[in-house]
Amino acid sequence: MEKRRADQIAEQLEERIFNGTYADGDRLDEVRLAEQFGVSRTPLREAFQRLALSGLLELIPRRGAFVRQPGPVELIEMFEVMAELEAVCGRLAALRISDLALTELREANESCQRAVEARDADAYYFENERFHRIIYQQSGNSFLAQEAAKLHKRLQPFRRQQLRFRGRMGQSMAEHEEIVRALETGQAEAAAKALRGHVAVQGEKFHQLMATLKSAAE
Amino acid sequence: MEKRRADQIAEQLEERIFNGTYADGDRLDEVRLAEQFGVSRTPLREAFQRLALSGLLELIPRRGAFVRQPGPVELIEMFEVMAELEAVCGRLAALRISDLALTELREANESCQRAVEARDADAYYFENERFHRIIYQQSGNSFLAQEAAKLHKRLQPFRRQQLRFRGRMGQSMAEHEEIVRALETGQAEAAAKALRGHVAVQGEKFHQLMATLKSAAE
DNA sequence: GTCAAGGTTTTTGTATACAAGAATGATGCG
DNA sequence: CGCATCATTCTTGTATACAAAAACCTTGAC
Structure with missing residues (x-):
């Protein structure tokens, strides 16, 4: 089963959250990350959805994606x-x-x-x-x-x-x-x-x- | 916290899966559902992501979204x-x-x-x-x-x-x-x-x- | 008649474009 | 000088457009 681009991005973001690259409360900028990964915002937003469901991100409507490290x-x-x-x-x-x-x-x-x-x-x-x-x-x-x-x-x-x-x-x-x-x-x-x-x-x-x-x- | 269109769609699809409208193995057609809900494919795909993470759908790359009722x-x-x-x-x-x-x-x-x-x-x-x-x-x-x-x-x-x-x-x-x-x-x-x-x-x-x-x- | 190969048509995945809401800053009033 | 309000800018959410892959259908050969 070959992977989608969005899957790979989700994995990498997960890794960064786990290893502490992003701190609790950090907002993830869609456009900046998109160009960093060399993709458009679409697959990035799909990755956000995943991480939000796992509890790693909090998606606040109209506000953005925030890293949510457990306290x-x-x-x-x-x-x-x-x-x-x-x-x-x-x-x-x-x-x-x-x-x-x-x-x-x-x-x-x-x-x-x-x-x-x-x-x-x-x-x-x-x-x-x-x-x-x-x-x-x-x-x-x-x-x-x-x-x-x-x-x-x-x-x-x-x-x-x-x-x-x-x-x-x-x-x-x-x-x-x-x-x-x-x-x-x-x-x-x-x-x-x-x-x-x-x-x-x-x-x-x-x-x-x-x-x-x-x-x-x- | 007001909801996104994608959230509402996810809820409705979840409801349909729960109440048996869709059977195990059914493939959900993006375009058909999109026009049914009166939205584009984008929010629909976001909803798919969610349901997949909850285990209600299986997203097979390049194949589509399949309903996954527990056996x-x-x-x-x-x-x-x-x-x-x-x-x-x-x-x-x-x-x-x-x-x-x-x-x-x-x-x-x-x-x-x-x-x-x-x-x-x-x-x-x-x-x-x-x-x-x-x-x-x-x-x-x-x-x-x-x-x-x-x-x-x-x-x-x-x-x-x-x-x-x-x-x-x-x-x-x-x-x-x-x-x-x-x-x-x-x-x-x-x-x-x-x-x-x-x-x-x-x-x-x-x-x-x-x-x-x-x-x-x- | 059956099966295979190639082309056509869908359908998914991604990019881009557009619209609406939030953040920000400037300007005017108290 | 401080604060509020409005306009501008930025960001998100959604729609549309395009590309690539899979499903399909047709056609031809055996």
Whole structure:
């Protein structure tokens, strides 16, 4: 399926919003972006529509498109939902996961471990996503898996910041181990609880998240 | 905030997809719809973008926009996710709900009861939505509330069909009572369980849902 | 009669043109 | 000197025009 120009633009704009090129409240100028991308305003506006639906832009009629970065409160809320979605995926996956997927899960986890030892944040980030994505899919509910993956992607830039904090990677690995054990033995509630705790933002992590926000706002 | 033409069109198309005017796989003709709505293709295409993002349309490049009604499997999956979202809302709301909201909840429930007695399906449908929406909001997590409301809306036409079945309204009312009791007494897990059960599709209800799908396909 | 190849016709995707509303700045009045 | 009002300019929203790709139809060969 070949892509439209508008799709590519949407992806690039999304990337810029995620990586902080645009700050919260920035107005995106149609004509300036259009000539920057070398297209007319039409495909650009289509891209705007998309990003607005994903919550990345706010389209105010007759005013323009404004970047909408989640604030502290919304971010906490999103992490809370993510924790619950992961918990549900885990609970279902504990009953439904295949042996093949379990093998892949352990493999992804080992890759994570190697990334931690090599202090390779990018590799950890990548393998961690694989780890979680397997659990989403093994929930046996592809709609759930899709929704979980969507939110995961949106929270990724913030998660990434969190991993910089000392000791977080190691702790995260221990949690992964616990999750794998619960899934291996089919303990649904244990898997749910482990995943919820793994993702949830609380206590010390909350302060880390606040720090993340400050650095992202600069 | 006044609306754009494109917004109104998106709403109307959404309505048509929900109420079954368009069947799964139907291709929406841009020019025909444009003259039908009395607009050009531009706002229509913007509306398409939206509906595609909500999963109601599939936009195949260079081919067109195709209506995408959820099939049996996807529908079951969506109900499963809805049940879990409601459960989470209930669990959080049990701890966070305000007295005012509890009063409103009881009020909505009484209106439901009256609708059942009057055999007024439309009224029941409306008050039931109010009942659930209060719980979403009282989760204290507006992101969660928003997501729950979004999915609720998407599933509404199917839920509506289900209520036609004999005895379902009465059973649903009993479940509402149980939910209210759990929320009143702050029993988080009980509220979660009651709401999950209330929404989940299982056993007999599954067959009803299948019947719904058949009638919707006609 | 069937199938394939090429051309014709639709239909989508993008660019441009135009219209209407919002922002901005200048000017006049208090 | 400050503020309000009006005109100008800019920006968005929509319509139209054009280009490219897909669907189709016809025609010809086997």
